[in-house]
Amino acid sequence: MTQENQRVRLTKRLLKDSLMAMLKTESIYAISIRELCENAGINRSTFYKHYGSQFEVLAEMEKEVLMGIEAELTDKKNALKDRSSTSQDNLTRIIQFIDQNLELFKMLVNSNVDPEFPVKLLYLPIIKAQLENLMPENHAKVDPNYYYDFIVYGGYSILQRWINKEQREAPEEMARTMLQIFNNLIDLSD
Structure with a gap:
């Protein structure tokens, strides 16, 4: 269970870091989930286990x-x-x-x-x-x-x-x- 929690924390950290980096150059409205996931190195299905949109991140x-x-x-x-x-x-x-x-x-x-x-x-x-x-x-x-x-x-x-x-x-x-x-x-x- 601890390993799963670490994995979830790592996934969320990667998504947050990715969103923060992307927001330096583009509007949140222009960032797609696909781009965010690609930038974070995360599968979209994994993203949707934790968030519904970039706004939730x-x-x-x-x-x-x-x-x-x-x-x-x-x-x-x-x-x-x-x-x-x-x-x-x-x-x-x-x-x-x-x-x-x-x-x-x-x-x-x-x-x-x-x-x-x-x-x-x-x-x-x-x-x-x-x-x-x-x-x-x-x-x-x-x-x-x-x-x-x-x-x-x-x-x-x-x-x-x-x-x-x-x-x-x-x-x-x-x-x-x-x-x-x-x-x-x-x-x-x-």
């Missing part, structure tokens, strides 16, 4: 990324429950995770294969809770969803720019920069 890759971020924020000795863990620490963990999975994030962010990916990522309950802690207390006059969307999409744009830079700042520096930008903007609104 992508969905599984996204799910793994989102679960990885959640694990990163919760497994570090329950970092989010630890009062000494700061927003900067948690943002640094997220950016470090992105840096460790850079090629995958480049594909997800740049190829626009799933326009809903930013929402899936930034509306993870664990991330949303962290961002809500950053909200100014005096935002009663403004719908808090406006603040949240501003933070989320502004932060996503900054991360997208960082992901695509040749000479990227260290994750710790990027986290500091993002929080400094956010705090400066909040100070302007007072």
Whole structure:
């Protein structure tokens, strides 16, 4: 049974790697199952044992990324429950995770294969809770969803720019920069 599980994991890894490589040059809509299987060295019948389409492969890759971020924020000795863990620490963990999975994030962010990916990522309950802690207390006059969307999409744009830079700042520096930008903007609104 373990050998079968290893075989399934290997098959899925080959398909995911193949899809990621193909998405660098073509749209997911232009990738056929036949091409994906040929590129991965997998038989089409084997593909259909695990997936119904190339979109299901992508969905599984996204799910793994989102679960990885959640694990990163919760497994570090329950970092989010630890009062000494700061927003900067948690943002640094997220950016470090992105840096460790850079090629995958480049594909997800740049190829626009799933326009809903930013929402899936930034509306993870664990991330949303962290961002809500950053909200100014005096935002009663403004719908808090406006603040949240501003933070989320502004932060996503900054991360997208960082992901695509040749000479990227260290994750710790990027986290500091993002929080400094956010705090400066909040100070302007007072």
